[in-house]
Amino acid sequence: MDHILPLLQPEDHVLHVQFVTGIFRSLLEQPIPNHEALASQAISHLKHVEDLVLHASFYRVLGYFYTYRDNLAKGVQTLTKALEVAKSAENIDEQGRILNMLASAKWSVAEYAAGLALVIEARRLLQLSGNFQEEAKSLWIEAGFHRKFGAYQYSLLLLWRARERLRLCDTHMLKSEYAEAKKIHVTIAQNTSPEQDMLRHAYALLGIAQIDITLGTTGNDVEQTLSSAKMMLSHMVYDAGVKECEMSIANLHLAEGDLLTAKPVFQTCLQWSWGKEAEVSSYCLQQMADIRRWKLANLSWCTSYLVERFSFSKDMKVTQKNLFIVALEGFTSMDIHRNRADCMLRLGQIMEKRGDLEKAETLWMDARPLFERSLQGKEVAGLNTRLAVLREAKTKSNIGEDLLIEYLSMQDESNNHSEGK
Structure with a gap:
C-alpha cells in the first residue's frame, strides 16, 4: 500500500508551499536547519502554482523571516518581490500587510520619512480590505514614526485607536509619564508568561526595569529583572532585544556610579548596531552624550x-x-x-x-x-x-x-x- 499511494496521489504543490510557509511563520524564534534549501524547494513548487496570492503570501513570510533573522537587505528584497506579486494579483490585503513590513524595515535603518509614507499607504489599503487587525498594526507602526518626529499627542491618538498597549507605553515613557507607562508594563507582565508569549513578557520586564532606573531605583532587584528579560530574548535569538537589555544594565551601572563597567558596554552596542538598528544606536549615543551622568558638567x-x-x-x-x-x-x-x-x-x-x-x-x-x-x-x-x-x-x-x-x-x-x- 505504501508503494501504491504515491501513484494514486500526484504531488500537491499548493500543499507543499503552504507547509513550508507555515514552517517559516511558526519557527521565527527557533533555528530552522537548511532554511535556504527549504525556501528553494518551495520556490520550485511555486512554478506549478497559479494562485498569485499564495505566491505573495509565501514571499511575505519569507521576507519577514530574513528581516527578523538580521538579514535586512535580503528581507527587503524578498518583501519587494512579494509586493510586486500582490499588486499583480490585485490583492489589497496582501499589499497592505507587505507594506507594513517594508515600513518596519525602513524604521530599522532610520529612514523615517520613507517608512511613514509606506505605512500610510498600508493603512489606506487595509481600511479598504476590512482587515482590522492589520490596520491596527499600521496605526501602531505609524504612531512610532510620528513619535520619532516629536508628534507625541498625535502618536497617542493613533495608539489609542490601535489599542496597542506596548507602544503606547513607550510614548508615555518619552513624555515622562512614568506612572502610566509602568502600569501598562506591569499589566502586560501579569497577563503574559514566558511559555505563552515570551517576547511581550520579556519586553514588559525590560520596560519596568527601565522606568525604575529612570526614577532612581537601583540594586539587585532591577538587575535581576533585566537579566530575566535578557535570558528570554537570548533564547529567542533576538539580538536587538538582547542589546537593549545589555544597554539597560549598563545604564543601571551608570546610575550607580560604575562608569568603568558601563562605558565599554555602550561602545560595544554602538559598534554592533551602527547602520542596522537605529534605535539601539540612538540610545547608546544619548547615554554617552549625557555628560551630566559622566560627571563632566551640568549640561544635558x-x-x-x-x-x-x-x-x-x-x-x-x-x-x-x-x-x-x-x-x-x-x-x-x-x-x-x-x-x-x-x-x-x-x-x-x-x-x-x-x-x-x-x-x-x-x-x-x-x-x-x-x-x-x-x-x-x-x-x-x-x-x-x-x-x-x-x-x-x-x-x-x-x-x-x-x-x-x-x-x-x-x-x-x-x-x-x-x-x-
Whole structure:
C-alpha cells in the first residue's frame, strides 16, 4: 500500500508551499536547519502554482523571516518581490500587510520619512480590505514614526485607536509619564508568561526595569529583572532585544556610579548596531552624550545639540537663556513634562540671578506640577524649598532684595555642587 499511494496521489504543490510557509511563520524564534534549501524547494513548487496570492503570501513570510533573522537587505528584497506579486494579483490585503513590513524595515535603518509614507499607504489599503487587525498594526507602526518626529499627542491618538498597549507605553515613557507607562508594563507582565508569549513578557520586564532606573531605583532587584528579560530574548535569538537589555544594565551601572563597567558596554552596542538598528544606536549615543551622568558638567545632551541650531541664526545671540527658551518651546510642543520642568527650573534660576524674582517664582510654580507628573520627588522637594525661602524673604521688609538674590544664588551653587557628586 505504501508503494501504491504515491501513484494514486500526484504531488500537491499548493500543499507543499503552504507547509513550508507555515514552517517559516511558526519557527521565527527557533533555528530552522537548511532554511535556504527549504525556501528553494518551495520556490520550485511555486512554478506549478497559479494562485498569485499564495505566491505573495509565501514571499511575505519569507521576507519577514530574513528581516527578523538580521538579514535586512535580503528581507527587503524578498518583501519587494512579494509586493510586486500582490499588486499583480490585485490583492489589497496582501499589499497592505507587505507594506507594513517594508515600513518596519525602513524604521530599522532610520529612514523615517520613507517608512511613514509606506505605512500610510498600508493603512489606506487595509481600511479598504476590512482587515482590522492589520490596520491596527499600521496605526501602531505609524504612531512610532510620528513619535520619532516629536508628534507625541498625535502618536497617542493613533495608539489609542490601535489599542496597542506596548507602544503606547513607550510614548508615555518619552513624555515622562512614568506612572502610566509602568502600569501598562506591569499589566502586560501579569497577563503574559514566558511559555505563552515570551517576547511581550520579556519586553514588559525590560520596560519596568527601565522606568525604575529612570526614577532612581537601583540594586539587585532591577538587575535581576533585566537579566530575566535578557535570558528570554537570548533564547529567542533576538539580538536587538538582547542589546537593549545589555544597554539597560549598563545604564543601571551608570546610575550607580560604575562608569568603568558601563562605558565599554555602550561602545560595544554602538559598534554592533551602527547602520542596522537605529534605535539601539540612538540610545547608546544619548547615554554617552549625557555628560551630566559622566560627571563632566551640568549640561544635558539636548542643550548641547541645540547649540547647532543657533549656529544657523546669525542674528541671534547665543546665551544660556536663549538655549533654555528654545529647548522649552520644543519640549512644550512635544508635551514632555520632565524636560519642560527642567528648562523652567533653569530659567527661574537665571531670572533669580537677574533680580526678576516674580518671574522666577512663576517659572518655579509652573515647573512643580510637571515634576510631580513625572514622579520627580527630589526636584519637587527642592522647588518647595526654593519657593518657601523666596516667599518668606519677600514678606520680610527688613530683608533687602539684593540679600535675597545673594542667598538664593548660594543655594544654587550648593545644589549644583551636590548634583555633580
